[in-house]
Amino acid sequence: MHINIKIGKAPVSGLIAALSLVLSAASFAADNINILACEPEWASLAEELGGSHVKVFSATHAKQNPHFIRARPSLISKARRADMIMCSGAGLEAGWLPILIQKGSSRIQPGKPGYFLAADFVQVLEIPTVLDRSLGDIHPEGNPHVHLNPHNILIIANEFTKRLIRVDGNNQASYTALNEAFTSKWKAAIEKWEQDLSGYKNLSMVIYHKNFSYLIDWLGINLLGSIEVKPGIPPTAAHLEELLGVIRNSNSTPIIAVTPYDATKGAEWLSGKINKTYVTLPYTVGGDEQSKNLFDLFDRTLALLK
Amino acid sequence: MRMNTRLWLTALLSLIFSTHATAGGHDLKAIKAEIESIKQVYESRIAELEAKVKSMEASAGEKSVVAAQSQNIPKKAKQVKRFNPAVSVVLNGKASSFSSPESEFAGFSVSHEGERGREGLGLGESEFNVAANVDNKFYGSLTAAIVREEGEDKIELEEAYLQTLPDLGIADGLSIKAGKAFWTLGYMNEHHAHTDDFADRPLPYRAFLNKAYNDDGIEVSYVLPTDFYTEIGGGVFRGDDFPFGGSDGEGIGAFSAFARFGSDIGDNQSWRLGGYALIGEAKGGRTGNEDTVTFIGDSDLYAVDFRYTYAPTGNAREREWIVQGESFWRSEDGTYEDTNAGTGAVAHDDTSVGWYAQTVYKFHPAWRAGFRYSELESPDILAGLNGSALDGRNHDPRSFGAMVDYTNSEFSRIRFQWNNNKLNNQTTDNQFMIQYIMSVGAHGAHKY
Numbered sequence: 001m002h003i004n005i006k007i008g009k010a011p012v013s014g015l016i017a018a019l020s021l022v023l024s025a026a027s028f029a030a031d032n033i034n035i036l037a038c039e040p041e042w043a044s045l046a047e048e049l050g051g052s053h054v055k056v057f058s059a060t061h062a063k064q065n066p067h068f069i070r071a072r073p074s075l076i077s078k079a080r081r082a083d084m085i086m087c088s089g090a091g092l093e094a095g096w097l098p099i100l101i102q103k104g105s106s107r108i109q110p111g112k113p114g115y116f117l118a119a120d121f122v123q124v125l126e127i128p129t130v131l132d133r134s135l136g137d138i139h140p141e142g143n144p145h146v147h148l149n150p151h152n153i154l155i156i157a158n159e160f161t162k163r164l165i166r167v168d169g170n171n172q173a174s175y176t177a178l179n180e181a182f183t184s185k186w187k188a189a190i191e192k193w194e195q196d197l198s199g200y201k202n203l204s205m206v207i208y209h210k211n212f213s214y215l216i217d218w219l220g221i222n223l224l225g226s227i228e229v230k231p232g233i234p235p236t237a238a239h240l241e242e243l244l245g246v247i248r249n250s251n252s253t254p255i256i257a258v259t260p261y262d263a264t265k266g267a268e269w270l271s272g273k274i275n276k277t278y279v280t281l282p283y284t285v286g287g288d289e290q291s292k293n294l295f296d297l298f299d300r301t302l303a304l305l306k
Numbered sequence: 307m308r309m310n311t312r313l314w315l316t317a318l319l320s321l322i323f324s325t326h327a328t329a330g331g332h333d334l335k336a337i338k339a340e341i342e343s344i345k346q347v348y349e350s351r352i353a354e355l356e357a358k359v360k361s362m363e364a365s366a367g368e369k370s371v372v373a374a375q376s377q378n379i380p381k382k383a384k385q386v387k388r389f390n391p392a393v394s395v396v397l398n399g400k401a402s403s404f405s406s407p408e409s410e411f412a413g414f415s416v417s418h419e420g421e422r423g424r425e426g427l428g429l430g431e432s433e434f435n436v437a438a439n440v441d442n443k444f445y446g447s448l449t450a451a452i453v454r455e456e457g458e459d460k461i462e463l464e465e466a467y468l469q470t471l472p473d474l475g476i477a478d479g480l481s482i483k484a485g486k487a488f489w490t491l492g493y494m495n496e497h498h499a500h501t502d503d504f505a506d507r508p509l510p511y512r513a514f515l516n517k518a519y520n521d522d523g524i525e526v527s528y529v530l531p532t533d534f535y536t537e538i539g540g541g542v543f544r545g546d547d548f549p550f551g552g553s554d555g556e557g558i559g560a561f562s563a564f565a566r567f568g569s570d571i572g573d574n575q576s577w578r579l580g581g582y583a584l585i586g587e588a589k590g591g592r593t594g595n596e597d598t599v600t601f602i603g604d605s606d607l608y609a610v611d612f613r614y615t616y617a618p619t620g621n622a623r624e625r626e627w628i629v630q631g632e633s634f635w636r637s638e639d640g641t642y643e644d645t646n647a648g649t650g651a652v653a654h655d656d657t658s659v660g661w662y663a664q665t666v667y668k669f670h671p672a673w674r675a676g677f678r679y680s681e682l683e684s685p686d687i688l689a690g691l692n693g694s695a696l697d698g699r700n701h702d703p704r705s706f707g708a709m710v711d712y713t714n715s716e717f718s719r720i721r722f723q724w725n726n727n728k729l730n731n732q733t734t735d736n737q738f739m740i741q742y743i744m745s746v747g748a749h750g751a752h753k754y
Contacts, residue, residue: 061573063620070615070622072576072754073535073568080479080529095716098751102445103481103529106472109442137716232715234671261621263671 038087041147044285062286071099079104089117090144113166136230148215204254208262227266235266259283391438392748398430406735413684413698415594420512479529493611505741508680510660516548535568552590560586582609603640631663644694652690659683678707701731
């Protein structure tokens, strides 16, 4: 009390100025929603939907197999400051995400609006009926690579926008507008992509790992087999011979497709045998030079398959 | 619908025709034949129509698939959350061959788990782990190891702890761990041995920590809200586990402090650096060398660790290079007694040093190779301990190891390792080991 009387007006106004500075700094910080995306496709979508209100960091890049990431120190510090995480879910990040969440902020805990797993919102394919590791590292939750069906992107965009609004209600109008813009653009793109799906129906395909299942399902491509023996188990000579037999029996020349992070040795060998070079599909945003965003990713993928 | 109408029409027509025919006085047979022919005509027409309808249905089906797809065929899945305590078992076995009959550490008193393993075929630790979130605020984990010791299968409780989750709501980044756990100290201490890159632990872990420090206690850690990873923490412990021992539970037996830093270099390299202190008192005596050597007094351990990982192709699944090292300083102030040498309790006040450096390279998705060097520098002793186990006789124990391991999947690994150990100045121990590590059940996330 004594001090208050003595310091008078000038210091008080100084104090208020300082306080307002702190507050504005705080509100500035609040303006930027920190989003930790587990994979580049979600980082790209979060940027589309969050616009200038979000700061997005991708835990992985297109050359990394998202299944085999370490809970490295930099990711712990990102999770610690994150307001939201956006991940595939369905067990894809089971080897590292639990540690990030355990060390992460209270805002990204399961059940909080900041905890967003894409696979929770779409029809998951390949949910196994038998759980036996002799069948490989199968995800009991089903195939987690959900982003390669553009219809899934539409659903996920809507759901994620709802979450953005729950986390940062002040910018609701902005998020709604961003989602509307994205959705109408994306719907137009789907229409364009689906104008001629018949061209893909007769295709057959060999992939490295079941990371293209949603694309294959969408396009109605005939999948002949995987280069790896079983999910998570690298290819062997015997398995490749067997796969070659399947290809020869099918009387078709399949597209051999790998992601930028898959090992290419098996694909190279098969390519030589069937006289058709394998193709590296971008798989995610940044997977090749052309695939700068989700629109490019699908344009490029469809062009490479034609 | 249409088909039915036609059928009725046929029936009606044939009826009319037949009446008409009878009225006209035609031969009954001729009428029957006529009806038959009409029937055939209509039946063929009907078959034709059926075929048409079928083909229309098929093409309509195709169209409807496409249409449905453009109307979001993937539906919102039900969120099935299973009750899922992660349960896992780690099977671990070894076949070892040693060229030397004994393996005493010159200048160090080593306790049971720091000793050389059994020669020949032998099971390692079979681990059993159950872990799960208790609720939104707590996580619980229990790991028991079944080990063969002195001809008996014994259950050793490795860890049984609770850990608070960020939902606790005290402060983001703050976590409390309580119970019995492999506490934060250097790199390896908090890791279970089955995740190690070599079949045995390096010399400083064997001499200074009896493989690992897992006392009863409580530890607090705090991840700073910085972009650059920084974690600080500390704990208090009962002081019963090696390097302490014989705590009467009065007061705090030991306490620790640590700080860790880490970051990425570009897209494909990461590192972490840490500093640690574990300070306490072996009040009731720390025993080693089959209980023949006892230390009573203050034992302080300081450590630094470093780890660097590099994925040359970006994808650690294919190629990865890991460099890791730790250094320890142990400062002791108390008395040593070697009953074998009949020394009596002799005052001891000095520092001993130990370190190791190792590198592992994954040259194929399934194959890795690694090298490790570790060394101990024994402390200076008073004349009273001459000739005892603490007498290093001017020899620094050292070990060189090389390993190759094969990883079929995330859950199985087979390792071949060769060690060249010169733990004392009398013998060289060439060791060869084949080890398998198999994980059954849930496979938890791995720390960096």
